[in-house]
Amino acid sequence: MKSLTTIFAASIIAFTPISAMGDQLTGDQIKKLALEAILENPEIIRDAITLLQEKEELAKREERKAVIQSQIVALEQDENAPVLGNPNGDVTVVEFFDYNCPYCKSAVPMIKAAIKNDPNLRIVYREWPILSEGSMFAARAALAAREQGKYEELHWELMEVRGRIDEAVVIKAAENVGLDVDKLRTDMKTPQIDAHIEKSMQLAQLLSFSGTPSFVVGENVAPGLISPNQLQDMIDEAREVQAAKE
Structure with missing residues (x-):
């Protein structure tokens, strides 16, 4: 330079x-x-x-936009990623998060409100466990809960936990939402879970994310906690861009 x-x-x-x-x-x-x-x-x-x-x-x-354009299918349409909200919605919010991240937990009311207020919104979750071994155990458990149809229930239960999340906390949360814990432990070892977490790591690196939460909406990114107004602006812009292409 x-x-x-x-x-x-x-x-x-x-x-x-x-x-x-x-x-x-x-x-x-x-x-x-x-x-x-x-x-x-x-x-x-x-x-x-x-x-x-x-x-x-x-x-x-500009670099991030180029990455998004090249990875748009992996970001928005990965069948191995949990989806909340409207699976057929016209705008997708991708959130990279960690269950031990206090800022991710602070974003929960914003995400819940966005889902409630926007019937055409999709939320794609990228489990990105980077803060501790407890984070990794929680991510694997949440992803494994899909086999019992309870990803969303366990996700919100873990997000409500205050303090550090470790194996014991995760198992208690799983019991609280009615999961078969023995089956959960078995399902946590499946290749699909390894693939999801590895893909999250790859995408985060490509997008130069350094922490959680990080959001991708359309061609825009927000590395860090954002306000409800900022999120809504990103959603509105993505919807406008999409409408202009149709």
Whole structure:
């Protein structure tokens, strides 16, 4: 990456009349001009840093959009991923989460409200257990609960737990929702569960997610906890984009 001094110098030269520069400036003269400009206008540093950050963020957003476009089927239509809400809905919200993530639990009221208020919304869950061994056990148990038709029940039960989730907590939650625990333990070892978690890890890496929760809605991503208004804006935009394509 170019140094800030070089960037400042290039900017100065770009807006300096040729007659004022003479035939040619040496490297030392360019640096001197840049340093003089900084001393006279220190806000240049702030503005340049802001500009660089904006360019980096824009580049990151474009990279993520490209990933979403190439992985849209894996993100939205994976038959090995749990779906809540309307399975045939016109907009899909993909959430990467961990049962030991307090921010994921904070997002529960928002997700429940979105499902209740929008009959055409699909929620695809990507179990992404990255915080502890307890997280991994919980993710495997939740995915295994699909075999008994109780993924949603166990999911919400685990999300209501306050404090750390470990094996004992998961088993108690499974009993609370009426799961056959012996069958659950057997089903937790199936290849489908390994495949789901591995795919979550791959997608999260491709999207440069660094923590939970992280959301994908249409071509937009939100790495981190968002407000209900932010989620609704993403849903509305995805719906508008889709309508424009039809």
